[in-house]
Amino acid sequence: MKKFACLLVLLSLLTACAAQEQEPALEPEPNPPAGEWKLLDENYMPIYEDPCDTIEFPDYDGMSRENFEAKALEQGYNSDIGPFAAWATSGIYSPSGRYLAYHSNKDCLNASSKDGFSVFLFDTETGEDRVLLSGSDGSYYIIYGWLDNETVLCQEANQEYGYMVCGVDGSIAKLDGVSEILHQNGDYIFENKGQNLKLLQIESDGGITEIAQTQVDGEQVMSCGISPDGKFVCFTVRPNWDSPDREIVLWNIVDGTKQMLTPPEMTQGENAAAISVKWQYNGFVIDFNIADTSDENGHNELWHYQNSNFNVICALEF
Numbered sequence: 001m002k003k004f005a006c007l008l009v010l011l012s013l014l015t016a017c018a019a020q021e022q023e024p025a026l027e028p029e030p031n032p033p034a035g036e037w038k039l040l041d042e043n044y045m046p047i048y049e050d051p052c053d054t055i056e057f058p059d060y061d062g063m064s065r066e067n068f069e070a071k072a073l074e075q076g077y078n079s080d081i082g083p084f085a086a087w088a089t090s091g092i093y094s095p096s097g098r099y100l101a102y103h104s105n106k107d108c109l110n111a112s113s114k115d116g117f118s119v120f121l122f123d124t125e126t127g128e129d130r131v132l133l134s135g136s137d138g139s140y141y142i143i144y145g146w147l148d149n150e151t152v153l154c155q156e157a158n159q160e161y162g163y164m165v166c167g168v169d170g171s172i173a174k175l176d177g178v179s180e181i182l183h184q185n186g187d188y189i190f191e192n193k194g195q196n197l198k199l200l201q202i203e204s205d206g207g208i209t210e211i212a213q214t215q216v217d218g219e220q221v222m223s224c225g226i227s228p229d230g231k232f233v234c235f236t237v238r239p240n241w242d243s244p245d246r247e248i249v250l251w252n253i254v255d256g257t258k259q260m261l262t263p264p265e266m267t268q269g270e271n272a273a274a275i276s277v278k279w280q281y282n283g284f285v286i287d288f289n290i291a292d293t294s295d296e297n298g299h300n301e302l303w304h305y306q307n308s309n310f311n312v313i314c315a316l317e318f
Contacts, residue, residue, distance in 0.1 A: 173206030
């Protein structure tokens, strides 16, 4: 009897969903509901802790870290003025935590150019350390972030269209038609072409699907954040070059609306400029720099913006 009742409930829900699908689509609300601001840190000082500093990497091609640094010094690498020698730096863990992608030029010492920079992959389970992208030919590779547990997004920085997807299996797939990635979260990327903005989704084989695009008024789009489900993008835009002011825009991908966010009231000072945006804690955290305070250099405040739309979750439980 209990199972029969559950089936009736499920049937009624499916019938209701079907009826809703037949109804005409509603027009987007002209004024989306405003979210709430919450102060996270009134004296925000961003600190980056490199995971490479906590790992004892194995020797590379029979060369220890000490031997690498000594050889680099002999070849003219200089830790103060450059070119710089990097055994392991700027690491990013895969979502599962198994792999660490990081930068190094320990495979570039014998190259004719000192400009090379490589991407390495360290397997925390097996201890294997290997090259994903070698800069021994003078190429300079950088890591954007992980698309999933098996693929990482990289770029050849000394090429205009050098984006690629690298698999932990050693595969490399170039991204065709992508010119300037402003931000990446999972397999979503935000492309900026002047005033034309696109949200794209990347496949592990390098395929690209356009999710949405929009036009924006302003001279330059600055920082950007993407929700993990790809339904919202929050970014800052500089309205004109004559002013340091920045506007904060929340782009709803589902209905296409763009909402201008009114900054929160700062704890001290005025004329706050939003300098960075990222997704965190089921909402967007925005770093504001406030110039006219008792500190001549100003200070930073970190605020969290949460909208009720971020919490829409459908669940069916019996």
